[in-house]
Amino acid sequence: MKTSKLAVFHANGLPFTYETVPVPALREGEILIRNEYVTLCRSDLNTFSGKRMEKTPTILGHEIVGVIDDLAPGAPTRDCRGTELRRGDRVTWAIYASNPDSWMARNGIPQKGPDLFKYGHEQINPASTLHGGLAEYCVLRRHRPVTGRRVLRLRTFRLGI
Numbered sequence: 001m002k003t004s005k006l007a008v009f010h011a012n013g014l015p016f017t018y019e020t021v022p023v024p025a026l027r028e029g030e031i032l033i034r035n036e037y038v039t040l041c042r043s044d045l046n047t048f049s050g051k052r053m054e055k056t057p058t059i060l061g062h063e064i065v066g067v068i069d070d071l072a073p074g075a076p077t078r079d080c081r082g083t084e085l086r087r088g089d090r091v092t093w094a095i096y097a098s099n100p101d102s103w104m105a106r107n108g109i110p111q112k113g114p115d116l117f118k119y120g121h122e123q124i125n126p127a128s129t130l131h132g133g134l135a136e137y138c139v140l141r142r143h144r145p146v147t148g149r150r151v152l153r154l155r156t157f158r159l160g161i
């Protein structure tokens with residue numbers, strides 16, 4: 001069974017815990033990503049410092065670049081620019097997943113949809129464990145915009161750390 005290491009954030013002032021969890025079987029339309037890079041931005045720092053309250057435990061980091069490890073049946077075959085998505089492609093994705101048929105999405109603001117799911121901000125629970133950057137793997141849900149290799153080829157670089 002494939003497993004993933006992750007750094008779990010519990011609350012301001014508490015140490016991260018480092019855990020290993022099973023990588024769940026993908027559901028229809030999902031993509032498994034092996035995370036390569038993640039930034040920790042101001043909203044992560046606000047959560048870390050207690051200025052922003054998130055349901056915890058959680059996995060910080062929502063600006064992520066990774067490689068497609070697996071595509072479930074029904075997963076998108078093209079990214080948001082029409083480039084084919086294949087196993088091994090380096091991709092990034094939007095912070096959110098939400099229903100494209102919601103009123104908010106149809107009016108141009110899917111990131112405010114009623115069923116909004118935000119990577120790097122969700123509570124770890126038995127049904128959803130891998131949804132942040134400070135982990136080896138991330139499961140991309142249905143209805144999240146992905147940008148593929150054609151865009152990232154010129155814009156990513158390794159920090160060497």
Ligand SMILES: [Zn+2]
Nearest residue numbers: 041042043063
């Ligand atoms: Zn951010």
